[in-house]
Amino acid sequence: MAKKAEADAPGIAILGGTGDQGLGLALRFARAGAKVVIGSRKPERALEAAERVGAAVAGAKVEGCGNAEAAQQAGIVILSVPFEHTAETVKAIRTALAPGQIVVSMGVPLATALGDSAVRTVGVWQGSCAELVAELVPDGVEVVSAFQNVSAHRLQALEEPVECDVVVSGAKAARGRVMALCALVPGLRAIDGGPLANARIVEAITALLIGLNIRYKLPAGAGIRFTGLPNP
Amino acid sequence: MAKKAEADAPGIAILGGTGDQGLGLALRFARAGAKVVIGSRKPERALEAAERVGAAVAGAKVEGCGNAEAAQQAGIVILSVPFEHTAETVKAIRTALAPGQIVVSMGVPLATALGDSAVRTVGVWQGSCAELVAELVPDGVEVVSAFQNVSAHRLQALEEPVECDVVVSGAKAARGRVMALCALVPGLRAIDGGPLANARIVEAITALLIGLNIRYKLPAGAGIRFTGLPNP
Numbered sequence: 401m402a403k404k405a406e407a408d409a410p411g412i413a414i415l416g417g418t419g420d421q422g423l424g425l426a427l428r429f430a431r432a433g434a435k436v437v438i439g440s441r442k443p444e445r446a447l448e449a450a451e452r453v454g455a456a457v458a459g460a461k462v463e464g465c466g467n468a469e470a471a472q473q474a475g476i477v478i479l480s481v482p483f484e485h486t487a488e489t490v491k492a493i494r495t496a497l498a499p500g501q502i503v504v505s506m507g508v509p510l511a512t513a514l515g516d517s518a519v520r521t522v523g524v525w526q527g528s529c530a531e532l533v534a535e536l537v538p539d540g541v542e543v544v545s546a547f548q549n550v551s552a553h554r555l556q557a558l559e560e561p562v563e564c565d566v567v568v569s570g571a572k573a574a575r576g577r578v579m580a581l582c583a584l585v586p587g588l589r590a591i592d593g594g595p596l597a598n599a600r601i602v603e604a605i606t607a608l609l610i611g612l613n614i615r616y617k618l619p620a621g622a623g624i625r626f627t628g629l630p631n632p
Numbered sequence: 633m634a635k636k637a638e639a640d641a642p643g644i645a646i647l648g649g650t651g652d653q654g655l656g657l658a659l660r661f662a663r664a665g666a667k668v669v670i671g672s673r674k675p676e677r678a679l680e681a682a683e684r685v686g687a688a689v690a691g692a693k694v695e696g697c698g699n700a701e702a703a704q705q706a707g708i709v710i711l712s713v714p715f716e717h718t719a720e721t722v723k724a725i726r727t728a729l730a731p732g733q734i735v736v737s738m739g740v741p742l743a744t745a746l747g748d749s750a751v752r753t754v755g756v757w758q759g760s761c762a763e764l765v766a767e768l769v770p771d772g773v774e775v776v777s778a779f780q781n782v783s784a785h786r787l788q789a790l791e792e793p794v795e796c797d798v799v800v801s802g803a804k805a806a807r808g809r810v811m812a813l814c815a816l817v818p819g820l821r822a823i824d825g826g827p828l829a830n831a832r833i834v835e836a837i838t839a840l841l842i843g844l845n846i847r848y849k850l851p852a853g854a855g856i857r858f859t860g861l862p863n864p
Contacts, residue, residue, distance in 0.1 A: 520829070551860070563859040567840070594843045597752070601840045604833045608799070609858075611826045616861055623859040626841075627795040628783070628850055 411435035412581070413474035415467045415481060415489060418449040421506065422480030424555025425547065425585075426453050430460035431558060432584035437463045439470030441489075446470070456558065468496040476577065478504040478547070483529055484513040490536040499540025502574050505530035505599065506547040508606040519611040521604050530569070530599035544570035544578045545599035548606045550588065551621025561587030564623030567602045569593035591626055643667035644813070645706035647699045647713060647721060650681040653738065654712030656787025657779065657817075658685050662692035663790060664816035669695050671702030673721075678702070688790065700728040708809065710736040710779070715761055716745040722768040731772025734806050737762035737831065738779040740838040751843040753836050762801070762831035776802035776810045777831035780838045782820065783853025793819030796855030799834045801825035823858055 412429050416422045417438030430436045430453050438453070440446035446464030453462045463473075471477045471493040481489045486507050497503070507529035510518045526532045530545035537543055546568045554562045566582045568575045568590050579590035593602060605624065612622045644661050648654045649670030662668045662685050670685070672678035678696030685694045695705075703709045703725040713721045718739050729735070739761035742750045758764045762777035769775055778800045786794045798814045800807045800822050811822035825834060837856060844854045 519826070554860070591844070592847050593840075594751070594847055598840060598843065601833075601836045604836060608825075608830060608833045611830065612823070612858060612861070615824050615826055618860055618862075621860055625857045625859055626844060627855040627857055628786070628853060629844070629848055630850075 411437050411474035413437040413439055413470040413477045415439040415470060415477060415479050415493070416485075417464075417470075417480060418445045419480055419482070420552035421547075421550070421555065422478070423449055423452065424550075424552045425478065425480065426462065427456055427558060428555055428562075428585040429581070430457045430462050433461070434584060435461040435474075437465065437470040437473045439465060439467040441467060443469075468493045471496045471501075475500075476502045476504060476581065478506060479533060480506055482513070483507045483509045486529055486532060487536060490533055494536065494538060497538050497541050499538070502542050502544055502577060503533060503537055504547065504578055505533045505543055505545050507533075508548050508603045510607060510610075519607055519614065521607050527597055528599040528603050530596055530603070534596060542571050542574035543596060544568060544574050545593070545596055545602060546578050546582075548599075548603050549609060549624055551623060553620045554623070555585075557620070562623070563587050563625070565589045565591045565625050567591045567593035567598070569598040569602065570596045589625075591629070643669055643706040643708075645669040645671055645702040645709045647671040647702060647709060647711050647725070648717075649696075649712060650677045651712055651714070652784035653779075653782070653787065654710070655681055655684065656782075656784045657710065657712065658694065659688055659790060660787055660794075660817040661813070662689045662694050665693070666816060667693040667706075669697065669702040669705045671697060671699040673699060675701075700725045703728045703733075707732075708734045708736060708813065710738060711765060712738055714745070715739045715741045718761055718764060719768060722765055726768065726770060729770050729773050731770070734774050734776055734809055735765060735769055736779065736810055737765045737775055737777050739765075740780050740835045742839060742842075751839055751846065753839050759829055760831040760835050762828055762835070766828060774803050774806035775828060776800060776806050777825070777828055777834060778810050778814075780831075780835050781841060781856055783841075783855060785852045786855070787817070789852070794855070795819050795857070797821045797823045797857050799823045799825035799830070801830040801834065802828045821857075823861070
């Protein structure tokens, strides 16, 4: 744990990259040629997930290891763990993070964390999962909110574009770096989501989308687009 | 005030129909041939707005009067008043409402109600503006949440379709009647938004859209679409 991360390391670490959404992002980023490090509490599960990515994407630059080790190897660290494991995961990697690194929060405080339904959220004292994460990271580490509204199923369907906008919120320079990541995935469009507190709204949209998936019977998952924006 | 509303009256009342968004809906519904009754606290202002609609839409069936009188003349009563006037407006028309009528809440608890910014919301004890309204209407009157995310500017630009989805939440039969209204406006698509409590999310989306309008300099206003839904 003494080793600190390289803030400008080129790779993307995905903690909880063994879950559906994290694995989907790993597949997409690997396919775009990025170096991907999958992290998990159990390194052997991260290795398995890395093997799946390697099998699906020819020439994938992908590794699997424990969460802290993964966080040390990438300039951008994406947290893709169930909301109820967010705080413990960040605390466990805290000493591995270094100033200049970006931690991306894609968690949503779904009420499933309390055994209730995924169509609604629970209140988070800090306002959102992303702001909870921001309270826990060391000074100098920027937290950015993104990717909450992207369907795991559609991420994993590698031959199809992912028709979804990604609202990216956080400090300006850091959110610009995360907005650039969206360009790696066909179909995703980065939206400048302003300050981190807007994660409160973006996280809640996921619960609304899950409700739509149920009411409209959409196993592949709904997404969002914003209209009226200037064309890129 | 003794007269009660006809619950199945065919018209649409728009209380606060003198404001930008209410006037925009009045123009659109009148253009589709619906009977529109514009309500205002000041009947003379409602009359002025009705004259504007009549001047813009040939053959418009439109009237203007006080809020309570307007509410008595329509099966569907749309509340389009600033959030901070919501409770007083509903209390003022309460005795005019009758079981079977539908009240549509399109208000958003923007922080402007407290002199703060329109890019964020304030907390409402009941959970949302729509649920506040639901607490205030008489028994048997259904409250439905809709139209919060639709740009007033785009509603008023009568020659253009309004590229926006409308998430409609509330009791099932009532929300079906409001979803049918969306078909009157070219471009609007009704989305089955499930139970009324989902208004918490939909109302907050408006604050996010206002932030986008500022960051992207969009005087005509952004909107939303959901992707992955079955085609109509």
